[in-house]
Amino acid sequence: MLDTVLFVVFPYVAVALAVAVGLLRYYKDRFSFSSQSSEFLEKRELFWGSVPWHYGVVIILIAHLLAFLFPGLWGALVADPIRLYTLEIIGLALALLTIVGMVMLIARRIQRPRVFSVTTTLDWVLLVTLLAQVVLGFWVALMFRWGSDWYIRTAVPWLRSLVLLQPDIRFITALPWIVKLHMLGGFVLVALFPFTRLVHIFTVPVTYLWRPYQVVIWNRRPGPSGRRS
Amino acid sequence: MDIRAQASMVFHLDKCIGCHTCSLACKNIWTDRKGAEYMWWNNVETKPGTGYPTLWEDQDKYRGGWDVVNEGGQLRPKLKLQGRFGALANIFYNPYLPSVDDYYEPWTYDYANLLDAPESDDQPTARAVSQITGKYIDTIEAGPNWDDDLGGSTIYAANDPNLAGLSEEERAELAEIQRVAFFYLPRICNHCLNAGCVAACPAGAIYKRGEDGIVLISQEKCRGWRMCISGCPYKKVYYNWHTGKSEKCILCYPRVESGQPPACFHSCVGRIRYFGVLLYDADRITEAISVPNQNLVEAHRSIIQDPFDPAIIRAARDRGISDAMIDAAQKSPVYKFVKLWKLGLPLHAEFRTLPMLFYVPPMLPVLARVTREGRYEVAGAADNSLAPLLSSLDKARVPIRYMANLFAAGNEEIVAEVYRKLIAVRLYNRAQQVGDVSADEMQRALETGRTTAEEAAAIFRLTSRPTYQERFVIPPIHREEAIAQTIDPYKERSETGFGLTEAPSRRW
Numbered sequence: 232m233l234d235t236v237l238f239v240v241f242p243y244v245a246v247a248l249a250v251a252v253g254l255l256r257y258y259k260d261r262f263s264f265s266s267q268s269s270e271f272l273e274k275r276e277l278f279w280g281s282v283p284w285h286y287g288v289v290i291i292l293i294a295h296l297l298a299f300l301f302p303g304l305w306g307a308l309v310a311d312p313i314r315l316y317t318l319e320i321i322g323l324a325l326a327l328l329t330i331v332g333m334v335m336l337i338a339r340r341i342q343r344p345r346v347f348s349v350t351t352t353l354d355w356v357l358l359v360t361l362l363a364q365v366v367l368g369f370w371v372a373l374m375f376r377w378g379s380d381w382y383i384r385t386a387v388p389w390l391r392s393l394v395l396l397q398p399d400i401r402f403i404t405a406l407p408w409i410v411k412l413h414m415l416g417g418f419v420l421v422a423l424f425p426f427t428r429l430v431h432i433f434t435v436p437v438t439y440l441w442r443p444y445q446v447v448i449w450n451r452r453p454g455p456s457g458r459r460s
Numbered sequence: 461m462d463i464r465a466q467a468s469m470v471f472h473l474d475k476c477i478g479c480h481t482c483s484l485a486c487k488n489i490w491t492d493r494k495g496a497e498y499m500w501w502n503n504v505e506t507k508p509g510t511g512y513p514t515l516w517e518d519q520d521k522y523r524g525g526w527d528v529v530n531e532g533g534q535l536r537p538k539l540k541l542q543g544r545f546g547a548l549a550n551i552f553y554n555p556y557l558p559s560v561d562d563y564y565e566p567w568t569y570d571y572a573n574l575l576d577a578p579e580s581d582d583q584p585t586a587r588a589v590s591q592i593t594g595k596y597i598d599t600i601e602a603g604p605n606w607d608d609d610l611g612g613s614t615i616y617a618a619n620d621p622n623l624a625g626l627s628e629e630e631r632a633e634l635a636e637i638q639r640v641a642f643f644y645l646p647r648i649c650n651h652c653l654n655a656g657c658v659a660a661c662p663a664g665a666i667y668k669r670g671e672d673g674i675v676l677i678s679q680e681k682c683r684g685w686r687m688c689i690s691g692c693p694y695k696k697v698y699y700n701w702h703t704g705k706s707e708k709c710i711l712c713y714p715r716v717e718s719g720q721p722p723a724c725f726h727s728c729v730g731r732i733r734y735f736g737v738l739l740y741d742a743d744r745i746t747e748a749i750s751v752p753n754q755n756l757v758e759a760h761r762s763i764i765q766d767p768f769d770p771a772i773i774r775a776a777r778d779r780g781i782s783d784a785m786i787d788a789a790q791k792s793p794v795y796k797f798v799k800l801w802k803l804g805l806p807l808h809a810e811f812r813t814l815p816m817l818f819y820v821p822p823m824l825p826v827l828a829r830v831t832r833e834g835r836y837e838v839a840g841a842a843d844n845s846l847a848p849l850l851s852s853l854d855k856a857r858v859p860i861r862y863m864a865n866l867f868a869a870g871n872e873e874i875v876a877e878v879y880r881k882l883i884a885v886r887l888y889n890r891a892q893q894v895g896d897v898s899a900d901e902m903q904r905a906l907e908t909g910r911t912t913a914e915e916a917a918a919i920f921r922l923t924s925r926p927t928y929q930e931r932f933v934i935p936p937i938h939r940e941e942a943i944a945q946t947i948d949p950y951k952e953r954s955e956t957g958f959g960l961t962e963a964p965s966r967r968w
Contacts, residue, residue: 256968263968265684265704270557272592272701278553285552344593345560349701351966426968428704434683436551436662440544444659445745449670 237415238389239398245422252425253433266431267354272345280339284332287325288365294322294379299390302383309380318379319372326369333362357427364416371410386414462742463765463776465785465935466653466673466816467711467735468794469725470804471646472923473822474882475732478644480504480605482724482733486648489723490710494965495702497566497591500604501709502724504646507866508617508634508858509607511645513562516695517621517808523556524693525656525811528750535750537812539659541690547662556690560701564602566591592701610642617642622865630859641857643822645866646732648724649696649709650807650815651675653763654745657708660691665706671937672737673816674711679964682706693811703964721932731926736792736933737785738799738816739765739776749812753869756809763814764799767792788935793922794818801911801919803878810869820923821863821878823886853879877910884909885923888916 256263270277298305309315337358340346372378385402392399423429486502505511515521519540528535542550569586577584588597607616614635623631633639655675658666665681666688684704688697697708712722725733740763748759765772767789776786797820798804804818853876860872868874887905891897906912
């Protein structure tokens with residue numbers, strides 16, 4: 232029963248919150264969409280926290296996503312022991328990087344009065360949740376080996392069943408509680424997403440790669456013809 | 461040809477008395493808010509000096525503006541900060557971002573203690589309190605205009621990047637107590653044609669208004685990636701640490717749209733500021749910045765178009781520029797100073813952003829004394845048998861090299877031309893007012909300054925005795941046609957200045 236609440240009901244609630252509140256916030260209070268960078272107030276320690284954290288977590292998240300989207304290909308990839316070992320070692324190293332980065336970021340926010348003063352309660356909740364999530368992930372990867380292999384036979388079918396609106400938790404009920412906690416943590420973050428600065432994930436400025444350098448906006452487009460940049 | 465209109469400015473530095481009234485007018489209207497306390501959209505610096513934020517002109521440190529790279533003999537502009545992938549790679553940490561300490565930590569005073577302090581043997585004091593942390597600051601280490609009037613030492617002036625290329629001797633002379641000289645440099649956003657901030661913004665939140673060229677940051681699109689702060693070589697984009705958004709001078713567009721000059725212009729005590737429209741050819745922007753440093757000022761002047769030329773007027777109308785705007789361009793004092801008289805120079809043309817705020821450089825203080833005959837004589841003037849003021853160029857206490865680094869990308873001849881003309885205007889006027897300059901001498905001065913009696917008279921008139929209407933020719937923006945129709949007036953009335961209906965502060 233508890234499993235159903237945590238791994239069926241809660242994920243749907245979290246995603247519904249993320250979408251509904253996220254959209255509401257985007258259309259009603261777009262001003263609030265910001266990375267809320269604190270680099271201006273403190274630079275040196277931010278470098279040692281932010282860079283390892285972001286690069287580590289982005290790559291790890293992409294790996295989680297790829298395995299979920301293409302379980303067949305991923306399965307073929309990890310079928311070879313050498314590739315599996317390589318992947319696991321890279322994963323562990325990246326997880327370590329995220330932990331070090333997040334510990335740095337939290338320590339910085341506690342120790343530097345300027346940064347402390349721009350940290351809200353929800354910021355603290357988010358930071359601690361993120362740290363817990365990456366520590367759990369690291370722990371799972373270390374203690375329950377070859378996660379990149381069993382992930383596609385446990386979490387992926389469960390997530391897939393959620394996406395297909397035919398929730399089926401049989402794939403994960405037997406997993407150790409610590410693994411379940413990591414899965415739960417993922418959806419806690421999804422639920423936190425629309426209420427916190429996490430929304431900056433969805434505004435990654437990829438359009439910068441191709442947009443023209445100069446931007447000109449006309450209140451009323453003048454002239455009968457011609458290009459307007 | 462793509463003719464566009466640009467709200468442009470001239471600051472006549474000879475008239476600036478360094479009173480900071482402009483800065484305060486701006487601060488009271490726009491940046492008296494949490495997160496913006498340290499911002500001075502308008503600030504006045506003492507030169508030589510390191511400015512605000514400190515050493516902003518040092519682009520090896522801050523990477524603002526554009527470089528040119530030589531591609532097979534062809535110069536091409538390149539954003540100095542980083543490439544497009546670099547912007548995404550550096551988004552988690554911008555190595556070139558100035559921190560609050562490069563400006564100063566804003567503070568207030570604990571005034572309440574003066575009234576509420578318990579009885580004691582000592583007078584209560586109002587200690588400084590940080591406006592960021594709310595904690596006491598024991599020692600204030602920097603503040604706005606910390607090096608105002610050289611800050612009482614040689615330290616700040618000695619670090620001025622514009623001193624590059626000056627000999628040790630010249631530098632030592634500048635600091636010598638009896639020769640020491642300085643002048644004021646008021647700065648606001650230049651509303652550049654090839655803005656570095658616009659180009660550097662990953663989110664595409666910064667834009668130029670097509671109608672009048674004012675550069676603005678959409679507060680709703682800004683995501684706080686903070687590349688604009690680095691991209692602007694003038695450091696005129698500021699990061700609001702409270703809202704997580706960048707902000708900058710908006711050229712008081714709500715005032716301009718209702719026919720008033722920006723607050724800093726309006727409040728200027730020395731009346732150094734001129735506001736007007738320039739017509740320019742947007743198709744030639746890239747061409748104008750793809751030239752060697754020596755030619756940058758000339759190239760900049762060349763894309764500014766003659767608003768009286770029928771062909772230009774036709775091209776402007778074709779682009780939808782209203783007759784009222786063309787009329788404003790014809791009356792523009794900026795056009796006269798910059799294009800007609802060639803007295804207005806862009807600040808640091810080598811940044812290649814095509815700034816549209818121009819400076820008339822200050823007349824360099826000269827070593828002079830009053831002779832027995834009652835004439836104002838420059839030391840050594842008799843040696844080269846020049847009119848006293850005419851020889852002052854070489855005797856200037858601030859070397860011409862310094863001015864050239866500041867206003868002409870190192871091209872000394874351009875600056876010297878401006879000074880010769882300014883000196884000619886002075887001599888011409890002295891001949892008119894005092895009458896102790898011989899006709900011969902005056903003629904020679906006019907020739908050296910490449911000007912005429914009529915032009916000199918016109919320059920004098922617009923410099924010293926312009927009316928309010930002559931200084932500020934505000935282009936009619938036809939807001940009622942262009943904007944008002946698309947915005948609910950009740951919503952507009954409740955907007956808070958950034959196009960938002962709620963106060964710009966952090967709510968999530």
